[in-house]
Amino acid sequence: MAKKPLILAIDQGTTSSRAMAFDDNAAIVSVAQREFAQIYPRPGWVEHDPEAIWSTTLLTAREAIGAAQAKGGEVVAIGITNQRETTLLWDRKSLKAVHNAIVWQDRRTADVCAALKSEGEEENVQRKTGLLLDPYFSATKLAFILDHVDGARARAERGELAFGTVDSFLLSRLTGGAHLTDATNASRTSLYNIREDRWDEQMLDRFRIPLAALPEVCDNVSDFGMTSPELFGRSIPVFAMIGDQQSAAIGQACLEPGDIKSTYGTGCFVLAPIKGFALSKNRLLTTISRRIDGNTHYALEGSIFIAGAAVQWLRDSLQIIKSSAETEALAKSLASNNGVYLVPAFAGLGAPHWAADARGLISGLTRGAGRAELARAALESVAYQTADLIDAMAADGAPCRTLKVDGGMVANDWLMQFLADIQNAPIDRPAFMETTALGAAFLAGVKAGVYGSFESIGKLRRTAEIFRPAMPDEQRRRLRAEWKTALDRALM
Numbered sequence: 192m193a194k195k196p197l198i199l200a201i202d203q204g205t206t207s208s209r210a211m212a213f214d215d216n217a218a219i220v221s222v223a224q225r226e227f228a229q230i231y232p233r234p235g236w237v238e239h240d241p242e243a244i245w246s247t248t249l250l251t252a253r254e255a256i257g258a259a260q261a262k263g264g265e266v267v268a269i270g271i272t273n274q275r276e277t278t279l280l281w282d283r284k285s286l287k288a289v290h291n292a293i294v295w296q297d298r299r300t301a302d303v304c305a306a307l308k309s310e311g312e313e314e315n316v317q318r319k320t321g322l323l324l325d326p327y328f329s330a331t332k333l334a335f336i337l338d339h340v341d342g343a344r345a346r347a348e349r350g351e352l353a354f355g356t357v358d359s360f361l362l363s364r365l366t367g368g369a370h371l372t373d374a375t376n377a378s379r380t381s382l383y384n385i386r387e388d389r390w391d392e393q394m395l396d397r398f399r400i401p402l403a404a405l406p407e408v409c410d411n412v413s414d415f416g417m418t419s420p421e422l423f424g425r426s427i428p429v430f431a432m433i434g435d436q437q438s439a440a441i442g443q444a445c446l447e448p449g450d451i452k453s454t455y456g457t458g459c460f461v462l463a464p465i466k467g468f469a470l471s472k473n474r475l476l477t478t479i480s481r482r483i484d485g486n487t488h489y490a491l492e493g494s495i496f497i498a499g500a501a502v503q504w505l506r507d508s509l510q511i512i513k514s515s516a517e518t519e520a521l522a523k524s525l526a527s528n529n530g531v532y533l534v535p536a537f538a539g540l541g542a543p544h545w546a547a548d549a550r551g552l553i554s555g556l557t558r559g560a561g562r563a564e565l566a567r568a569a570l571e572s573v574a575y576q577t578a579d580l581i582d583a584m585a586a587d588g589a590p591c592r593t594l595k596v597d598g599g600m601v602a603n604d605w606l607m608q609f610l611a612d613i614q615n616a617p618i619d620r621p622a623f624m625e626t627t628a629l630g631a632a633f634l635a636g637v638k639a640g641v642y643g644s645f646e647s648i649g650k651l652r653r654t655a656e657i658f659r660p661a662m663p664d665e666q667r668r669r670l671r672a673e674w675k676t677a678l679d680r681a682l683m
Contacts, residue, residue, distance in 0.1 A: 194265035196641050198212070198267070199211070200213065200632035206229065208224070210251040212255050215636075220258075223254035223258070227243040228243060230291060233299075240292075242288075270433070273434065290336045292357070298538055304324045320380075333354055334400065354400075356372065356380070362429060367419045371407050371413075374388065388482070412634050412637065431631050433481070438626075442597070444649040448589070449589075452595040453594055453597075457499050457500045461594075474543040491589055495541050501569040502518055502569055518567075521562060521567065525564065528567050530557075532555055534680070536552070537551045546682050574613045578613050593618075617657050620654070623652070623653065
């Protein structure tokens, strides 16, 4: 009997690596997940051990493939989706990184970005790359590694070292050395001209990055190479690579102007497809949403650095909850927020503020405030930040009719209702939550012949529940005004 063809999605995230095998109906056949340590060398610095990224990815992929095969399936292709902007530099021969991965949340290059802004560089950077000057993006992280690892710059200029975001690093390890990336990940580096689909010589010069270190940029659906046979017992083609937020948009069937999706994980990322290339006038990003068959599509994006990470902070640092799930009951236990607001600027503030030096604060504390107020404030902060982004998108000509949501936090019914209330728009929660992995699997599966055309993704998505706004306008305005007061204090 022929084995059932399956697609493996590798979903390498900020705090864990996951692998999922999908069948031809886009149902999960097997899943494996492993967390790995976050490294904080100094305040505002965030790193990952590249070997931890690789070992957890390899382990979960093997587990998912083994479990799928035990059920009579066979993985015929792999799609990779990944945390974006996180920066690695490795030896082309040994494939060993020369420095820890510098994570997208890292703020160590804030002074460099501020200096470039003061020199009037931001407009040119935005015009070519769609991005603003912020340590969030890869270019200044890479320059830091080149400048702080002995001999790295000279070796990179000689072509001995390879730069990549996590997708590219994983591909090199999976294939034994392929040095490729995709257009969505390239578009998050501040080095890629998204109008012309090429590495930009002026950006390379401005950020002092040698071209010899950069990967070749491919469509999201491409022949990225075959995995080394010793990894999984046989070679498997890698047919798709895509940044996690763009992958979630595909998994949510958020493909055309008018669609907006928001993913709630460690951070929060709101993405709105647009027609053609257009720059934001409200400090949002323009990014490549996908490039397929040489056709480039764009989206406006707003990035919130701290969403689920605020709840993790309550659990791991303050230790006032044992699990994230507790926050829903704590929030429900209060009739109101009692005037307590958390601005989670633990890694600065992202869109639309872009304040790298902002730091978190809690306002409105009284003697009666306790763990319930803090838990509710953490959840509310996610909704307020989302509403700020939705307002900016509307001002840029992309109003929100319905917000499609995904990610771990959307299982919280209280948060979903508050999100609908505070932004005054319906929230569409899908029946299948793992949209990031699904997007990458779907792209690989189309090329492998497991799925139909690219457009058929819309038939796979199902809505589980719609949360509709029910808050009085006066209450909404008051809460958002109080949030803005707290936000302004963090921005001072």
